[in-house]
Amino acid sequence: MDPRKPGERLLLQGNEAIVYGALAAGCRFYAGYPITPASEIAELLSVKLPQVNGTFIQMEDEIASMGAIIGASLAGVKSMTATSGPGFSLMQENLGYACIAEVPCVVVNVMRGGPSTGLPTNVAQGDVLMARWGTHGDHPIIVLAVSSVSDCFSITVKAFNLSEKYRVPVILLSDEVVAHTRECITLPQTEQVRVVDRIAPKTPPEWYKPYATNNRGVPDMAIFGDGYHHHVTGLVHDEWGFPTQNPKEIEGFHNRLHDKITKGFPEIMMTKTFDMADADICVITYGCVSRAARMAVKNAREHGVKVGLVQLVTLFPFPRKAIDSALRQCKAAIVSELNMGQMSREVNRVNQYDCRVIKHSRYDGQMITPDEITKQILSCA
Amino acid sequence: MVVEAEVIRQNYLRHNKKFPHVWCPGCGNGIVLGSLLRAIHSLGYDKDDVVVASGIGCSSRMTTYIDFNTLHTTHGRALTFATGVKLAKPRLRVITVMGDGDATAIGGNHFIHAARRNINITAIIVNNSTYGMTGGQYSPTTPYGSRSTTSVYGHVEHDFSISELAITAGASFVARGTVYHAAHLDRMIEQAIVKRGFAVVEVISNCHVQHGRRNKLGGAIQMINTFRDQAVPVAKAKKMSAEEMEGKFTIGVLCDVEKPISTEEYARIRHESCQLPGELHDEDDQDY
């Protein structure tokens, strides 16, 4: 299973595909702490990373893991960590640091049932809103969800690319089902994988302002040891990177941090639609449930129901445009998810039409089956 | 001397960007800052090759003022960020500055594991026996019976020794100094930076504003003079009885051993298993 033999068909589980995606995207540093159902990512990377001149380290906890990947990224190496709910809780502190100091990194959360130690290790999608709002304070963040082994490869690459381009931490939400499902995938040729890197400053060190606004809204990023000897802090800072108490600078700082993501909306917000052209009912899903929903839509179509599927790849920033057009078009939208209605609440929040938003939850540690979704669809028809 | 001080002031302080500083007049943090700069200067390092990471607290504000690659992290986590920097770019010389609360309360777990791992990082811990920044609450090094804003009836817990903790956890080098013995502190910090492996310098410092005042220990000068009276060099302490050492503490090099460094060991694994020789950069891998 050599990642450098692309074109080969491999039978991989989701967690393994995340590893190959990360390596293809240029990830060369991993720090983490063992937790099921994410541990395979660490185990495989501990083998693969030294082979590509990368570094693996098992830290003393998830707080430390998050700190270490930020440090590595500031030293110029693309880095990631992977965990599940309890560890994701511990990462929130330093995740906020990555947001405020604009440090690219990728955090994989392979969801299991919560809260607390919860349900080790049954499937759940209970960390959706936490991924958006888990760390304190207003902060921009990108949250992506994977639904298949092939997603685990390609969306992981996207996660790194977005994180490098926008200088934000990107949360990759997987779940126990996707993580442990084995499917055949073909790894793309190395040169077919589009890899984006952060932009280094061209200005001489004396003129370099580490957090200056530019037309991209994303400051050029110097790395430690490259001659810029700049300051990085978790305090709200001015353009030079030093702490500020000036109300104007504080407001400007927050605005820029959010604007850089707003500017990138068209590229960042990814959704997939199936059979939506003539649909008057839609199912809205993300992650593993999307697979059951595909089947359910197909079955319901055989019953003559005009139903389609909107699968969210990007969960946050919330893909408002795609959801809005689905809600305008349909009389009913079924949000199927493995929690008590976290995403259906978001869908409802943006609903401006007569469309009925139906919360379809399951939270007993089991997958939603295609039949359950078909039943929901037929009851709306 | 005067010329040298001016050279250091000009070269290593971010004077046009970040002064005046936040510290109270007489705070020991300034003396530690001076020692750190003198040590780096006398070692002749290029400031681009030095990374200084700190946590949160008065002492940790130091990174704002000094002109290296500086990383002001979250409370207690400086060593975790520093570990990432060091592993990602072993050629950088990585130093952390932390307070006693920062390094041994909230960051205690990271501290013992950095020592156990014996990663090639220098840790300077400014021990002022209190949480200075948040207003003088008790810390892991607040002495039994002391008054603090959270122990107004007298502290009922016992303190521990940061240096002994570091030795037990596996640090390669552990030294203790005080802000009274500034020239000695320069040497301790210099030795710690040069030492290959995890090296700790515990600096006994004064927070006269939060700790001294509440415990009738006097102002800055009186507190610093007390350190002169309490500090006993390691060699002398060996000849003293337990009774004679009552109320005193040792200063100097407490531990200096050679042991494998995890960063170097890992570099070896990488060299042996790397399948992409094109990606290997010996220079970057060189661990200083």
Ligand SMILES: Cc1ncc(C[n+]2csc(CCOP(=O)(O)OP(=O)(O)O)c2C)c(N)n1
């Ligand atoms: C997670 C977290 N908890 C609490 C604080 C508040 N806080 C800031 S500094 C500090 C204590 C600093 O004490 P110490 O590390 O001894 O450094 P000193 O200020 O005495 O130099 C605390 C508790 C924080 N910033 N973050």
Ligand code: SF4
């Ligand atoms: S509060 Fe104490 S530690 Fe903080 S600057 Fe003042 S004297 Fe120094």
